Amino acid sequence: MQTGFLHTHTLVVGLFLAFYLFKTILLLAGKIDLLDKVRDKTKVVDIVLGTLILVTGGYLISIIGVREPWLWVKTVAVTALIPVGIIGMKRHNKALAVLALVGFIYFYGVAETQSLTMKRTNYAELATAGADAALYSGQTIYQNECVRCHGADGAAEVYKAYNLQTSKLNAAQAVDVILNGRNSMKGYKKRLNEAQALAVAEYVQTLKR
Ligand code: HEC
Incomplete structure (x- = not known):
């Protein structure tokens, strides 16, 4: 709907x-x-x-x-x-x-x-610059980047986003979608390093019902 x-x-x-x-x-x-x-x-x-x-x-x-x-x-x-x-x-x-x-x-x-200064946050750069790790935890990245389509609970389905509560993907498969994108979801390869993508994928697992 x-x-x-x-x-x-x-x-x-x-x-x-x-x-x-x-x-x-x-x-x-x-x-x-x-x-x-x-x-x-x-x-x-x-x-x-x-x-x-x-x-x-x-x-x-x-x-x-x-x-x-x-x-x-x-x-x-x-x-x-x-x-x-x-x-x-x-x-x-x-x-x-x-x-x-x-x-x-x-x-x-x-x-x-999604930024008042019109600059997309680059989490991979934050990490190499030695910023506070809380700024790029799986949960923070999810809340900043994913909520607008998937919703805070994973079930929003805005823009035909898949319901993450009922997703059958494991964390490794989710990492692939997160980094490389799929159909209308763009990949985050340029802005997340692999460890960060895994952290978000693991956070996504906690949304499953
Ligand atoms: C612009 C909207 C949008 C944003 C932002 C977005 N997604 Fe998606 N996501 C989608 C869509 C649409 C699909 C379904 C892709 C398809 O049709 O193959 C999807 C699919 C997925 C899937 C695959 C689920 C499955 O069961 O196959 C995962 C995992 C996922 N998204 C995680 C994320 C994460 C984590 C983020 C944030 C880093 C994110 N998405 C940001 C729209 C979005």
């Missing part, structure tokens, strides 16, 4: 952004008459897309149980930026419209990289 939700969320966000970008360009180019015509004809679309973003996003948070700060910051900021953008367009206020646009694009990047 929840499988399709991340896709739906990504899709409505993409549509909203494309549409918003178009209107910002009209506003900046001074095509106010055209902008007002477009806005007038698409009022409902705007409301529907804005609402869908919040509903699908809220639903995703509720099923995957993510606790990372970037997600909360993003959720609060986007919820505030949607009305800022709508008001900016309505009042033909370029500053507000551009502020919202920059915010949307930034938080899109944050969601993609």
Whole structure:
């Protein structure tokens, strides 16, 4: 059931952004008459897309149980930026419209990289740099990287992710999937060393029911 939700969320966000970008360009180019015509004809679309973003996003948070700060910051900021953008367009206020646009694009990047600085954590480098081992324990890596698709309990199945509670793979087989990826799950070879991949795989074993 929840499988399709991340896709739906990504899709409505993409549509909203494309549409918003178009209107910002009209506003900046001074095509106010055209902008007002477009806005007038698409009022409902705007409301529907804005609402869908919040509903699908809220639903995703509720099923995957993510606790990372970037997600909360993003959720609060986007919820505030949607009305800022709508008001900016309505009042033909370029500053507000551009502020919202920059915010949307930034938080899109944050969601993609799951980091407020838009840098993916490289655990293998952390280990060679001698960082505190708690930063790359199996559980920490799982919570930072895997929860958004597999959920805190392993059963979220977002993005068609397999249910890890009922997975038949042993730790060594899971290491292979984790490092090399499989279908729509990307491999973590560049960011995890083998010991770290094994630590996550062993953590995954503890989720089995
Ligand atoms: C973008 C979503 C996504 C992320 C992030 C993700 N996975 Fe997956 N995972 C999937 C999908 C989708 C599959 C099923 C792949 C297939 O169809 O072959 C899968 C499959 C697996 C499997 C194989 C299960 C089985 O029984 O065959 C394991 C193990 C696994 N993931 C562990 C992890 C771990 C550990 C992490 C974090 C380091 C992780 N995944 C991050 C989406 C994800």
